[in-house]
Amino acid sequence: MDQPVVIPLTAPRLNQINSGQGIDAVANGACLAGVDAGVIGRVDSQWLETIADGLSEHGWITLDVQERLGRPLMAALASEVALLDRSDAMKSAGIGRGSDLMRDRSVRRDKIAWLQGITAPQAALFEFFEEIRSGLNRRLFLGLKRFESHYATYQPGDFYKKHVDSFHGRASRVVSLVLYLNDGWRAEDGGELRVFNRESDSEICGLVRPEAGRLALFLSEEIPHEVLPANRTRYSLACWFRQDEVPLPL
Ligand SMILES: O=C(O)CCC(=O)C(=O)O
Numbered sequence: 601m602d603q604p605v606v607i608p609l610t611a612p613r614l615n616q617i618n619s620g621q622g623i624d625a626v627a628n629g630a631c632l633a634g635v636d637a638g639v640i641g642r643v644d645s646q647w648l649e650t651i652a653d654g655l656s657e658h659g660w661i662t663l664d665v666q667e668r669l670g671r672p673l674m675a676a677l678a679s680e681v682a683l684l685d686r687s688d689a690m691k692s693a694g695i696g697r698g699s700d701l702m703r704d705r706s707v708r709r710d711k712i713a714w715l716q717g718i719t720a721p722q723a724a725l726f727e728f729f730e731e732i733r734s735g736l737n738r739r740l741f742l743g744l745k746r747f748e749s750h751y752a753t754y755q756p757g758d759f760y761k762k763h764v765d766s767f768h769g770r771a772s773r774v775v776s777l778v779l780y781l782n783d784g785w786r787a788e789d790g791g792e793l794r795v796f797n798r799e800s801d802s803e804i805c806g807l808v809r810p811e812a813g814r815l816a817l818f819l820s821e822e823i824p825h826e827v828l829p830a831n832r833t834r835y836s837l838a839c840w841f842r843q844d845e846v847p848l849p850l
């Protein structure tokens with residue numbers, strides 16, 4: 601299944617999760633202690649301003665959100681993806697959608713699993729994404745309507761060659777976000793996100809080490825980027841903020 605169904609979390613749904621009716625089907629229960637589904641205060645206007653400025657001036661920005669999201673939430677997300685990686689839930693990622701979907705191992709080798717926002721850590725994260733979505737709309741008038749998000753795993757040797765996340769004029773994916781979930785990532789572990797200049801795509805303008813708590817945000821249509829081959833298992837979570845209300849018919 602390659603079409604994610606992502607519904608921005610509404611208050612009743614969050615209340616349901618907070619009142620304990622939500623399911624923690626995937627997450628490791630022990631790691632959920634201390635995860636608070638309410639993220640009020642995690643996103644403040646100064647932080648949103650920094651992101652909006654980075655996106656409008658350079659087209660991309662990287663930040664550390666380990667403290668902002670809190671270690672229990674980071675640990676819970678990392679244990680979810682590690683558990684998914686041990687099951688058969690992670691599927692080879694493709695390029696394109698629906699009938700256009702192609703699985704080309706010379707371009708990308710990661711595996712993905714779409715988030716539904718149902719487990720407590722995912723609900724907390726979706727609330728965080730929702731604050732970013734509305735905060736960017738208020739500042740940059742992007743008209744972002746929803747988001748979709750997946751976990752990604754790269755095994756040693758896996759990579760994702762240079763690409764952009766959206767085609768010009770499709771107005772679908774507008775802002776891309778990647779959150780890394782790997783403790784103690786060393787330089788020799790490779791797997792960096794390499795970011796290219798939006799004006800001249802042979803010019804490298806950033807290298808992001810996929811260390812736990814590091815966040816990268818960039819304009820989906822404008823910023824070419826690639827994932828260099830990883831030398832150890834690499835866990836991440838990607839989110840795309842979209843301008844369309846529902847997926848385009850294929
Ligand atoms: O994991 C990363 O650093 C980037 C992944 C990516 O470019 C993508 O999934 O489109």
Ligand SMILES: [Fe+2]
Pocket residue numbers: 763764765825
């Ligand atoms: Fe990408």
